[in-house]
Amino acid sequence: MVVKTILARKAVNYEQLFDGTKKRIKTFIGKFEEIEIEKVIEMTKDEYEEFKSDLLKNRDFIKENKEITNFLVKEIGTPESTGIIVVTEGFDYPRYTGLTIKEENFHKCSRCGKYFIGEPAISRKDNQSEVCDACGLEEAMEDFGHRVMLEFCRNLQDKANELGLEIIVRAEDGFERKVVPYK
Numbered sequence: 001m002v003v004k005t006i007l008a009r010k011a012v013n014y015e016q017l018f019d020g021t022k023k024r025i026k027t028f029i030g031k032f033e034e035i036e037i038e039k040v041i042e043m044t045k046d047e048y049e050e051f052k053s054d055l056l057k058n059r060d061f062i063k064e065n066k067e068i069t070n071f072l073v074k075e076i077g078t079p080e081s082t083g084i085i086v087v088t089e090g091f092d093y094p095r096y097t098g099l100t101i102k103e104e105n106f107h108k109c110s111r112c113g114k115y116f117i118g119e120p121a122i123s124r125k126d127n128q129s130e131v132c133d134a135c136g137l138e139e140a141m142e143d144f145g146h147r148v149m150l151e152f153c154r155n156l157q158d159k160a161n162e163l164g165l166e167i168i169v170r171a172e173d174g175f176e177r178k179v180v181p182y183k
């Protein structure tokens with residue numbers, strides 16, 4: 001079983017893990033972790049509550065399974081998505097912990113290709129593709145830049161028309177175009 005998560009290093013307890021994950025969900029851009037769960041540990045309600053209250057304690061299930069580094073710990077009879085992902089990296093306590101993040105909460109930015117979570121921005125290019133916040137902002141800046149440039153060239157052309165001059169804009173790749181019709 002492979003689960004998607006954002007791992008936290010040395011989260012003290014479940015509350016800290018949950019709050020931290022919520023915060024990171026808002027600002028997350030990058031690559032999420034895909035963890036291959038090697039063993040699922042099921043606990044009674046009381047055991048699981050105790051586990052959640054102290055995520056930095058050495059645990060028997062980790063010591064007893066030294067060859068395994070990726071666990072999913074959950075309460076008996078609950079869905080796997082409610083459990084805590086534990087990556088030990090050879091330590092006897094849950095060095096890294098994470099919560100399962102659902103597939104539908106990940107968006108792929110159509111502009112930079114990175115994954116992000118949280119509310120997508122809508123691209124100005126087609127008014128429908130989803131882009132990350134950073135790209136949304138960049139697009140807005142580009143858009144603004146183009147409008148300012150176009151305005152500048154129009155004013156320039158208006159003046160140039162009086163003198164019978166044609167304004168041509170040449171792009172870096174050599175492509176030339178008239179910004180506004182030359183009268």
Ligand SMILES: [Zn+2]
Binds near residue numbers: 111114131132133136
């Ligand atoms: Zn992006």
